[in-house]
Amino acid sequence: MIMTVLRNWLSPLKYQGLRHSLQGLTLAIAASFSLGTHAEDNVLTVYTYESFTAEWGPGPAIKEGFEKQCGNCTIDFVALDSSAGILNRVQLEGENTRADVVLGLDTNLMAIAEDTGLLAPSGVNTSALQLPIDWESDTFVPFDYGYFAFVYDTEALASAPKSFEALINAPENVKIIIQDPRTSTPGLGLLLWMKAVYGDEAAEKWAALQPRILTVTKGWSEAYFSLFLNGEAPMVLSYSTSPGYHMEIDKTDRYQAAAFEEGHYLQVEVAALLESSPKKALGQQFLNYLIDREAQLSIPLGNVMFPVIDLENSLPPSFSKLIEPASTLLIPAEEIRDNRKQWIDEWLESSSAR
Amino acid sequence: MAGILVGQISRLQYSLNRTWPWWSGGVVALVVIMALTIAPLVSMLVEAGTIDWKTALSDTYTQRVVWFSLYQALLSTLLSLGCAIPVALALAHSPSFHGRRFLVTLFSLSLVIPTIVAIYGIVAVYGRTGWLSRAREIIDLEPLSFYGLSGILIAHVFFNMPLATRVMLTSLESIPQSNWRLARQLGMSSLSIWRFIEWPVLRGQLAGLALLVFTLCFTSFAIVMTLGGGPRATTIEVAIYQSLRFDFDIPMAVTLACLQLGICLFLTLLSTLFKTDSDIGFENVTELTKNTASSSLLINTALWDSRWQKLASLMFITAASLFVIAPLMALLISSVNSSTLSVITDSTTLRAIANTCIAALFSAVFAIGLALGLLVSARHLRIRLQYSRSGQWLQLAGNMILIIPPVVLGTGLFLLLRPYADVFSIALLLVIVINSLMALPFVLRIMDAPMMRTAEQHDKLIRSLGVQGFSRWRHIDWPQLRKPIALATAFAATLSAGDLGAIALFGSERVTTLPLLLYQRMGSYRMEEAAVTAGLLLLLCLTLFIVLQRLIGGKNRVVIT
Numbered sequence: 001m002i003m004t005v006l007r008n009w010l011s012p013l014k015y016q017g018l019r020h021s022l023q024g025l026t027l028a029i030a031a032s033f034s035l036g037t038h039a040e041d042n043v044l045t046v047y048t049y050e051s052f053t054a055e056w057g058p059g060p061a062i063k064e065g066f067e068k069q070c071g072n073c074t075i076d077f078v079a080l081d082s083s084a085g086i087l088n089r090v091q092l093e094g095e096n097t098r099a100d101v102v103l104g105l106d107t108n109l110m111a112i113a114e115d116t117g118l119l120a121p122s123g124v125n126t127s128a129l130q131l132p133i134d135w136e137s138d139t140f141v142p143f144d145y146g147y148f149a150f151v152y153d154t155e156a157l158a159s160a161p162k163s164f165e166a167l168i169n170a171p172e173n174v175k176i177i178i179q180d181p182r183t184s185t186p187g188l189g190l191l192l193w194m195k196a197v198y199g200d201e202a203a204e205k206w207a208a209l210q211p212r213i214l215t216v217t218k219g220w221s222e223a224y225f226s227l228f229l230n231g232e233a234p235m236v237l238s239y240s241t242s243p244g245y246h247m248e249i250d251k252t253d254r255y256q257a258a259a260f261e262e263g264h265y266l267q268v269e270v271a272a273l274l275e276s277s278p279k280k281a282l283g284q285q286f287l288n289y290l291i292d293r294e295a296q297l298s299i300p301l302g303n304v305m306f307p308v309i310d311l312e313n314s315l316p317p318s319f320s321k322l323i324e325p326a327s328t329l330l331i332p333a334e335e336i337r338d339n340r341k342q343w344i345d346e347w348l349e350s351s352s353a354r
Numbered sequence: 355m356a357g358i359l360v361g362q363i364s365r366l367q368y369s370l371n372r373t374w375p376w377w378s379g380g381v382v383a384l385v386v387i388m389a390l391t392i393a394p395l396v397s398m399l400v401e402a403g404t405i406d407w408k409t410a411l412s413d414t415y416t417q418r419v420v421w422f423s424l425y426q427a428l429l430s431t432l433l434s435l436g437c438a439i440p441v442a443l444a445l446a447h448s449p450s451f452h453g454r455r456f457l458v459t460l461f462s463l464s465l466v467i468p469t470i471v472a473i474y475g476i477v478a479v480y481g482r483t484g485w486l487s488r489a490r491e492i493i494d495l496e497p498l499s500f501y502g503l504s505g506i507l508i509a510h511v512f513f514n515m516p517l518a519t520r521v522m523l524t525s526l527e528s529i530p531q532s533n534w535r536l537a538r539q540l541g542m543s544s545l546s547i548w549r550f551i552e553w554p555v556l557r558g559q560l561a562g563l564a565l566l567v568f569t570l571c572f573t574s575f576a577i578v579m580t581l582g583g584g585p586r587a588t589t590i591e592v593a594i595y596q597s598l599r600f601d602f603d604i605p606m607a608v609t610l611a612c613l614q615l616g617i618c619l620f621l622t623l624l625s626t627l628f629k630t631d632s633d634i635g636f637e638n639v640t641e642l643t644k645n646t647a648s649s650s651l652l653i654n655t656a657l658w659d660s661r662w663q664k665l666a667s668l669m670f671i672t673a674a675s676l677f678v679i680a681p682l683m684a685l686l687i688s689s690v691n692s693s694t695l696s697v698i699t700d701s702t703t704l705r706a707i708a709n710t711c712i713a714a715l716f717s718a719v720f721a722i723g724l725a726l727g728l729l730v731s732a733r734h735l736r737i738r739l740q741y742s743r744s745g746q747w748l749q750l751a752g753n754m755i756l757i758i759p760p761v762v763l764g765t766g767l768f769l770l771l772r773p774y775a776d777v778f779s780i781a782l783l784l785v786i787v788i789n790s791l792m793a794l795p796f797v798l799r800i801m802d803a804p805m806m807r808t809a810e811q812h813d814k815l816i817r818s819l820g821v822q823g824f825s826r827w828r829h830i831d832w833p834q835l836r837k838p839i840a841l842a843t844a845f846a847a848t849l850s851a852g853d854l855g856a857i858a859l860f861g862s863e864r865v866t867t868l869p870l871l872l873y874q875r876m877g878s879y880r881m882e883e884a885a886v887t888a889g890l891l892l893l894l895c896l897t898l899f900i901v902l903q904r905l906i907g908g909k910n911r912v913v914i915t
Contacts, residue, residue: 078863081874089862091602092768096776182600215501216584218877226879232482341603348415351585352422 042073044282047090048103049083051221051303058295058302066289073282082219083185087113090274094118100277101286103143106185107268107330108192110140111337120275124287129308132266132328140270141287143295144305147264147325148189149240149257150176151224156234160258164197168208175214176235177223181344185267186220190237191347192336193265196329202343206350216351240264240323245304247318263327269305376738380731380748383724387794390787391754394766395615401608401769410609415585420613423589426503426582427572430510434567437511438518439556441674443548444667445519446526447658457675458523461516464678466845468852468895469513469576470869474876474888475681476509477581478688483881485684505581510574514567516678521563525555544658562628569621573614573759576854576869580876590614594761595858598768608769611762622757688882689889697886703871707894710851710867713785714898717850718843720790725797725842728752729805737809752798755791763788764859781860785867788856793846800842801835808834840907844899851895868894 053059063075080086083104090097097118105113113119121138129135131142150167152160157174161167167174179187194202214233217223228236240257247253271290273283289295296307300316307315410416445454464472479485480500487500500508533551542550578589588596590610597606658667697703728749736745755763767784771777777784809816812830816822821830854869861870868891875884 080863081877085600088600088602092599092772093776093778094772098776098779180600182596222878230879344601345413345415348585349418352415352418352588 041279042282043076044073044100044279044286045076045078045098046101046103046286047078047080047086047099049086049221050079050081050219052104053077053079054221056302058298061298061302062290062295065294066286069289070282070285075286082179082183084109084181084183084188085219087116088183090118091116095276097274097276099274100279100283101271101273103271103290104185105140105270105272106189107266107270107333108185108188108336109333110137110270111333112340113272114139115337118275120273120277120280122273122287123284124291126291129291130310131268131308133268133330137270140272141291142268142270142308143290144299144303144308145266145268146239146241146305147266147328148186148193149238149242149260149264149323150235151228151238151242151255151257152235153228153231154254154256156231160235160256162259163261164194164205164209167212168205170212172211174212174235175233176212176237177214177227177233178216178237179220179223180216180218181347183218184220185269186237186239187216188340189265189267191343192331193329195343196265196331197262203346203350206347210351213351239267239305240325241300241304241306241319244316244318244322245301247321248301248316257323259323259326261326263329264323264325265329266325269303376734377731379727379729380735383727383731384748384751387724387751387754387791390791391758391763394763394770395758397770398608398611398762398766401604402612405605405609407609410605416606416609416613419588419590419593419610422587423572423591426506426510426578426587426589427568427574429503430507430514430571431564431568433507433511434514434518434571435560435564437515437674438522440666440670441515442519442522442526442556443552444670444674445523446552447663448667448671451671457671458520460678461520464513464516466848466895466899467682468848468854468869468891470580470854470872471685471852471888471892471895472512472681473509473577473580474872474884475683475685476505476512477876478684478881478885479680480505480508485680501581502584502587503582506574506578506587509577509581510571512678512681513577514570515674518563518567519674521559522556525559526552529555544660544663562625565621565625565628569618569625572621573618575759575761575858576873579854579858580873590617591759591761591855594765598765598859604769607765611765614759614762615757618759618762619757685885685888685892688885691882691885693882694886697883698890702866703868703887703890706866706868706871707890709782709865710869710891710894711898713782713789713857713867714847714851716786717789717793718846718902720786721793721797721846722839722843724790724794725752725801728798729801733805733809736806737813749798749802752794756795760788760792760853760855761859763791764856768859777860778862778864781857781862781865784860785853785856785865786850789850789853790846792853792856793849796849797842797846800845801838804835804838805831837907840903840905843906844902847898847902848895851898852891 048059051057059077063077066075067073078099080089083106086102086104087109090099090102093099095118102113102119119139122141124141126135126137126141129142131145135142150160161170161174167176178190181187181191194205198205215227217227220238223236224238224242227233228238235258238257243253243255243257246255271287273280273287277283291308293309293311296309296311297314299305299307300311300319306319445458448454477484477500481487482500484500529551537547537551572589573591574589575591575595578587578592579595582588582592590613594607594610594614597603597610658664728751732745732748734745735741735748758766764784767787768777771780771784808831816826816830851867852869854873857865857867857870858873861867866874868887872884872887872891875881875887
């Protein structure tokens with residue numbers, strides 16, 4: 001009966017998706033018996049976050065460039081809804097994940113990600129890279145970096161707070177949009193930034209900051225594009241590099257980063273191979289391409305971050321007009337690993353207080 | 355070739371017509387239900403054994419979440435019932451105005467409209483860029499801060515006030531004529547009527563109704579996830595989801611799931627105290643056709659004839675109608691916009707539509723199958739063997755999901771299956787399992803009485819003629835059960851098509867359904883696309899509801915008008 005219903009009702013629509021989904025269902029049932037199925041040999045599945053694969057992001061150019069280089073292969077970018085979500089996702093999927101490469105974790109999550117035992121050594125030589133810190137990891141390949149900063153709309157806010165203290169004590173109209181540290185690497189970045197600045201007093205400062213927070217979003221994209229650029233709040237947690245994009249592409253100085261006296265927290269974004277991947281050689285080739293000049297060229301204006309190699313004259317001129325952090329803050333990954341849960345609980349606690 | 359085929363068919367007919375042991379259906383259904391609920395539960399409890407409960411329970415965040423869940427549910431219940439009483443009275447006192455029937459039907463429809471769709475409508479009215487905020491801007495007021503507790507409360511009242519109103523109205527309309535006659539003869543004032551006639555009737559309903567609304571709000575998922583969700587406004591149900599999908603904090607998820615399970619068990623036990631009312635909400639859906647403009651009340655209008663009473667009734671009815679209609683209007687209006695065409699032709703949307711249909715239809719079939727299995731055996735127990743009690747117990751097995759909230763069941767299934775499979779690739783299957791169990795109590799409610807009736811009416815005849823197996827089904831049961839089955843299928847499919855709980859837990863970019871897509875689009879504040887998606891989902895649910903009833907139940911009647 002139901003099949004007749006299905007057929008009668010849907011066949012006039014020539015419904016392609018239906019057949020796909022039916023196949024999907026059959027496959028799904030089959031997959032539940034034959035475990036850990038991976039896609040064809042020449043498809044490299046890369047878990048990343050949404051803004052990386054967006055039309056204007058670096059994803060499309062990198063995909064095209066790499067596919068040209070490797071000959072007969074395909075990159076399958078899987079855009080997850082947030083950056084820290086990438087780690088959660090491979091943890092949830094465990095050994096059965098179909099990801100070959102994860103792209104978009106950061107320095108803060110490295111130790112935690114390594115502890116899951118799901119990642120494999122990259123085999124990529126990172127010694128020639130130019131980073132603000134020494135790179136020692138064999139597992140992670142850094143592909144860009146930046147400093148967290150609050151970006152403000154000069155049309156809504158004549159002058160921005162110059163420190164956390166000033167932000168906490170700012171007038172009523174200064175509202176910020178931040179990201180959830182459980183799902184977003186900038187969100188976690190802010191948590192650690194506050195921790196690096198305030199240490200044990202961080203919880204109190206979070207409680208004091210509450211009146212300034214308009215909303216907490218799951219990922220960076222919603223906060224920046226959907227809310228901040230639509231004028232929902234005058235300030236948003238982003239990167240010191242963000243104004244570079246507006247200066248280069250939109251040709252406007254309207255959006256600026258607020259330089260904080262306490263210094264800015266560094267984020268290095270990384271990619272890594274999955275231990276369960278049967279295509280490690282292809283994955284390694286991709287990671288090597290990621291730090292190649294060709295791929296790095298799409299980082300400054302694609303991901304709006306600093307490249308990890310010297311692009312010389314190819315670095316957009318506006319990048320020299322960005323704020324210089326008074327000091328660079330970074331908490332060692334191991335310390336984050338040992339304390340993340342406690343710090344997040346602390347954050348949840350001070351954010352759930354009324 | 356043809357011979358083989360004929361042989362096959364006759365063998366099939368034989369096997370269909372032979373007597374299956376009466377218990378086979380019940381046992382199969384029972385085993386399936388138990389396997390699908392107990393196994394995940396056990397794997398969860400095994401995990402719970404490793405938890406240090408003392409530290410887990412002294413965690414401030416956990417305590418706040420539990421407290422907030424109870425607090426918001428209590429407030430929602432008070433507000434919903436508080437608003438429902440005057441509205442129900444106003445409707446009872448004005449039994450014959452234009453559009454009354456439409457309004458009362460609309461009040462029941464809020465049970466069929468997918469939660470997430472209504473949430474979109476509510477956001478479109480009360481959200482930061484919604485109608486109300488824009489209206490406030492004109493008179494120079496700050497836009498409303500809507501997310502958080504206030505948003506959750508508005509949405510809960512939107513769903514539960516109409517439900518409570520319907521139930522109260524039904525009981526007000528069932529007040530016997532003799533009472534009214536007495537009131538007229540005694541010349542009672544409207545205050546005494548309230549005190550001696552109306553209030554006692556409502557009071558009888560109130561405890562059960564309050565518990566129902568409280569339970570619904572306590573386990574509410576989509577509303578809290580969409581309108582609250584931040585650390586300040588999270589219920590246990592949403593916190594379970596977050597600890598699993600945000601944190602990969604399995605101990606936390608299990609702790610919260612156990613707490614949720616305990617509280618739901620308590621609420622269920624409590625509801626058996628008011629057992630006549632435990633399924634009130636549902637009666638309203640099954641009786642959508644019933645004309646509620648009760649004639650008995652018509653002659654009583656003289657009792658509330660004063661001008662201010664009429665004015666008060668008018669005010670309450672207008673306010674309630676606006677409250678319920680505005681979000682639906684906002685949705686309908688905004689769902690046609692500049693991105694309508696691109697969303698409808700978008701491959702993600704199309705795939706989500708297909709997935710939604712598949713999930714809905716399979717869940718419905720699965721739920722009906724389980725319900726038939728249970729009921730066939732239960733009626734044998736109850737009618738032929740006269741074991742009425744055990745028959746009812748068998749049926750109660752179908753209500754397991756009322757004790758185990760979908761997100762808890764999902765967490766259990768996740769723990770159970772993770773070592774063996776990538777749960778995200780079998781998302782659709784898991785969604786079907788959870789949704790069909792969710793629909794089962796409703797399906798049982800619809801099919802129970804008709805199933806028993808056909809047996810009671812025809813049992814002697816059936817026995818004397820020796821009709822059994824498939825023939826009995828075809829000639830005696832089917833003609834009578836067709837309509838209830840059609841309604842149950844339609845209801846189960848609609849419920850499943852609009853559900854966000856299971857798919858939120860297991861959905862991903864690989865498997866999305868319309869509710870999840872709508873949630874994501876709202877979550878990333880792409881409101882135009884969200885509007886179209888909401889419109890599509892509503893259209894799909896209504897289509898499923900009507901088409902399934904027509905196809906299965908025959909052309910004559912579609913229960914909705």
